[in-house]
Amino acid sequence: DAKTTQPTSMDCAEGRAANLPCNHSTISGNEYVYWYRQIHSQGPQYIIHGLKNNETNEMASLIITEDRKSSTLILPHATLRDTAVYYCIVRAGTSYGKLTFGQGTILTVHP
Amino acid sequence: GAGVSQSPSNKVTEKGKDVELRCDPISGHTALYWYRQRLGQGLEFLIYFQGNSAPDKSGLPSDRFSAERTGESVSTLTIQRTQQEDSAVYLCASSPYRGSNTEAFFGQGTRLTVV
Numbered sequence: 001d002a003k004t005t006q007p008t009s010m011d012c013a014e015g016r017a018a019n020l021p022c023n024h025s026t027i028s029g030n031e032y033v034y035w036y037r038q039i040h041s042q043g044p045q046y047i048i049h050g051l052k053n054n055e056t057n058e059m060a061s062l063i064i065t066e067d068r069k070s071s072t073l074i075l076p077h078a079t080l081r082d083t084a085v086y087y088c089i090v091r092a093g094t095s096y097g098k099l100t101f102g103q104g105t106i107l108t109v110h111p
Numbered sequence: 112g113a114g115v116s117q118s119p120s121n122k123v124t125e126k127g128k129d130v131e132l133r134c135d136p137i138s139g140h141t142a143l144y145w146y147r148q149r150l151g152q153g154l155e156f157l158i159y160f161q162g163n164s165a166p167d168k169s170g171l172p173s174d175r176f177s178a179e180r181t182g183e184s185v186s187t188l189t190i191q192r193t194q195q196e197d198s199a200v201y202l203c204a205s206s207p208y209r210g211s212n213t214e215a216f217f218g219q220g221t222r223l224t225v226v
Contacts, residue, residue, distance in 0.1 A: 104153065
């Protein structure tokens with residue numbers, strides 16, 4: 001599965017949009033982009049995933065560039081409860097299971 | 112059950128003892144994963160079960176670690192002759208098998224402390 005690169009940490013003001021980037025320049029055609037987050041002392045939580053089209057759900061939006069070499073997770077109105085480590089994961093369509101977590105981005109939402 | 116359940120939530124054991132950690136996946140989920148997370152570190156893949164297929168054991172760090180799963184139900188992770196470096200949170204996750212396009216649901220983990 002392709003490797004991802006994320007910034008180590010980011011800050012965001014409460015109520016503003018949080019835009020978390022992820023580079024996956026070696027992604028191949030059958031690989032999906034997944035985002036999870038881990039709030040302190042909890043298990044990871046699925047947020048969203050996509051292949052090439054932009055996706056939106058009740059938690060976030062996922063914007064994937066046309067060449068699919070990078071993506072951005074958008075939390076439209078960040079709250080203090082969104083403070084967490086955010087993981088961007090790329091997984092092939094045939095790699096059932098074995099989500100490979102990197103170091104992620106520590107997002108701190110401040111008042 | 113409503114989610115993935117892991118037990119015990121906390122376990123303190125003496126170095127050299129064996130421990131068993133249990134995971135109850137969400138009913139109907141055919142895929143089950145174990146991860147380890149050391150303090151301040153990321154998630155380290157250990158093992159993956161999918162239905163009746165041979166498990167992917169590529170992440171098990173040594174032969175002291177083993178895991179079993181009966182059918183599509185409970186899984187146990189066993190660590191023999193525990194060492195202090197085994198201290199970590201052990202996380203279990205399950206997902207429904209619909210190809211790879213599925214989300215994994217994680218339990219709250221078992222915090223293992225080896226003293």
